[in-house]
Amino acid sequence: MxxxxxxxxxxxxxxxxxxxxxxxxxxxxxxxxxxxxxxxxxxxSSRSGKLVHGGLRYLEYYEFRLVREALIEREVLLDAAPHIIWPMRFVLPHSPEQRPAWLVRLGLFLYDHLGGRKKLPPTRAVDLTGDPVGKPIKGSFTNAFEYSDCWVDDSxxxxxxxxxxxxxxxxxxxxxxxxxxxxxxxxxxxxxxxxxxxxxxxxxxxxxxxxxxxxxxxxxxxxxxxxxxxVRLVKGSHIVTRKFWAGDQAYLLQNHDRRVIFVNPYEDDLALIGTTDIAVEGKPEDAHIEDAEIDYLLAVVARYFDRPPTRADIVHSFSGVRPLYDDKAANPSAVTxxxxxxxxxxxxxxxxxxxxxxxxxxxxxxxxxxxxxxxxxxxxxxxxxxxxxxxTPLPGGDMPDADFDGWLAAFRRQFPWLPDGLALHYGRLYGTRTTQLLEGAKSLSDLGRHFGALLHEREARFLIRTEWAGSAEDILDRRTKHGLHLSAAERQAFTHWLQGLNDAAPEPMRAAT
Known part of the structure; x- marks a missing residue:
């Protein structure tokens, strides 16, 4: 240039x-x-709670303009990228020690109506003693509310x-x-x-x-x-455990300190739990989860669930530093x-x-x-x-009526030799760009070396060629989440393969600018 x-x-x-x-x-x-x-x-941007949401708790801080804008954007983005953004239902067990039921109902009424909700289903009251979503919850919690937000693959x-x-x-x-x-x-x-x-x-x-x-x-x-x-730096940490409930619903848990913790289904068989709010001193890149944060998150989950995860169930953790505008709020959770x-x-x-x-x-x-x-x-x-x-849809999101399920069914008919799990993986990550990824492929063997889980050589080369991926972390942790499903030996083998590729052809390893 x-x-x-x-x-x-x-x-x-x-x-x-x-x-x-x-x-x-x-x-x-x-x-x-x-x-x-x-x-x-x-x-x-790869260390968030992975939600496109209005920010229900921000209503308590009278952030009505921000919540309204976010709720409107929720549906705009759902149309723009239906492959990486999809609806999710959140179950909020009622805990009267934190907030009275009338206040929760009022907040959810505003949440349903501030942004002109069109696509997502409305809030409903839930009897936890009879509804399937209440099965993993302790018997001391009998009532809940269920509302809508969206999941997003942030990176x-x-x-x-x-x-x-x-x-x-x-x-x-x-x-x-x-x-x-x-x-x-x-x-x-x-x-x-x-x-x-x-x-x-x-x-x-x-x-x-x-x-x-x-x-x-x-x-x-x-x-x-x-x-x-x-800028005010606030660390938010998450833990990833094996999933410990049935169903595709998420949970929003109120804690004694009036903060809320999300417990979301993640990567089919995992759970993403977070987040904390900790003021950061020092370099943002040095931030990491601390033992006290792990204890905090596990304790909140244990308060509500019959069979909560323990430290032994944690398979991954990460911390992200939010660059919040410093409005001088004393409580990090209250910072705008x-x-x-x-x-x-x-x-x-x-x-x-x-x-x-x-x-x-x-x-x-x-x-x-x-x-x-x-x-x-x-x-x-x-x-x-x-x-x-x-x-205007984002790349891969140009699906008729933003209907991912309808598009996926047609995609599976086009590539009947793809296993269902792999077809869903490619569809979710690449949407309509998947035809570029699979161009010329007619069988599983055409995808090249299999590194474990759902990772094949063709996908790795596609990410290197088109998405600026150069390191193992770029591919396994950000462009995809394969890293969560590979063994240590499989990850090492992939890293070794990629290093050989980089050594043999260093120049083409970056997408063209």
Whole structure:
């Protein structure tokens, strides 16, 4: 890429906000370069609770605008990516020690109606003593409420936005850090460095600082930039156990401290339990789950379930650092999940190139955040196109009527030799792009080496070729969740195979920019 021709936007950060902004901007006709110092979604955006939801508990903090926006976005995203986003029912056992029944009913009534719910079924009252969803719950809890939200494969949501941005002309550079940036006349002169140590310089008319937990670090490296806004780092940790109840419903559990814990079905036979809210001191990348957090999560689950998991049942854990806007709330759980922009200068003046920094946000509202960010930049790009993403599916999501089940049935007829579990896996991760993955394949042997579970060589090569995957972690933990289902020996064998592939052909191992 030439440093002579400036980009309109240089987006710093390959999480959900950065990828969403790059996609939206490229579709409006701007030239865009996105730089991510690690892998796409390697930070917070692959370590979330994996939900597209309105945020039921935010109603207690009077975040009505945020909840309404999130509830509207829930259905927009359900239409845009039905392969990686799908409805889920949540059972909320009533615990009168935390909240009276009338307050819960009121909150759920608002939750059902604030966002103009169309696709998802409404809240219902549940008698836990007779309903199947109450079977795993202790007999001391007799009543519950059941409501709707959506599941999302968070890291794939990031990748799909980056893919669409690239398809619309954006450059995507992974493992490429912004080392410094300085204003040079009417442009930003930006120094980049990649994982090999190579350095280059590019120019841009505008910087977008979407670095999440590292947003303040980026500002420190940008000459002449500062902000009175501050980010507040709050760690959320999750544990993954074997699934310990029947059915595809999730549970929302109220704790004595008035926080809530999600217990969600995960990867068919697993359960995802979280999250905690812990203030973070130090580097975000050093955050990890602590013993006290594990004890906390297990204790909440044990309060409600007859046969709760123990430490011995934990198969995986992870911690994500949420870059929340610092609204000075004393309780980390009460810190707003809304987002704030800081732009300098606020309007075109003396040809000074702007920098837009993002503080806060949540995965559900990323698309709307991107729209609002570009609205803020419109004075600097008066010829920029209009908002367009609300009615445009993400890659793989272009299914008639956003009907995943109907599409999957047709896909299985097209590839009858695929085992059902593998067909569902490919359909869920790649949607209509699965035909690209399977092009020319006529039997299971055409998928190449089998590494264990549902992982075959063809899928790994597809991810390397098309989705910027370069390491075993990129493939096993972010692009897919195969890592949860492979033995240590199988994972080591795959890593060894991939290393050999990288050693033999280092250059093609990154998707084209």
């Amino acid at each position: 030439s440093a002579v021709t400036p980009y309109d936007l240089l987006v710093i950060g390959g999480g959900i906000n950065g990828a969403g902004i790059a996609r939206d901007a490229a579709g409006r006709g701007l030239s865009v370069l996105l730089c991510e110092k690690d892998d796409l979604a390697q930070g917070t 794939r949501l990031v990748v799909l936005n980056a893919l669409d941005a690239q398809a619309r002309g954006a450059g995507i550079l992974t493992r490429t850090a912004v080392l410094s940036a300085r204003r040079d006349g009417g442009f930003w002169s930006v120094d980049l460095g990649d994982a090999s140590g190579a350095r280059r310089q590019v120019c841009a008319r505008c910087l977008v600082n979407a670095a999440g937990p590292w947003v303040e670090d980026v500002l420190e490296g940008v000459e002449g930039s500062s902000s009175q806004r501050r 999940r809304d987002y704030i922009f800081d732009i300098n200068p606020k309007q075109p003046a003396n040809a000074r190139p702007p920098i837009l920094s993002i503080f806060g946000g949540k995965i559900t509202t990323y698309r709307k955040l991107a729209e609002h960010a570009l609205d803020r930049l419109s004075p600097f790009f008066p010829a920029m196109g209009k908002a367009w993403t609300a009615s």
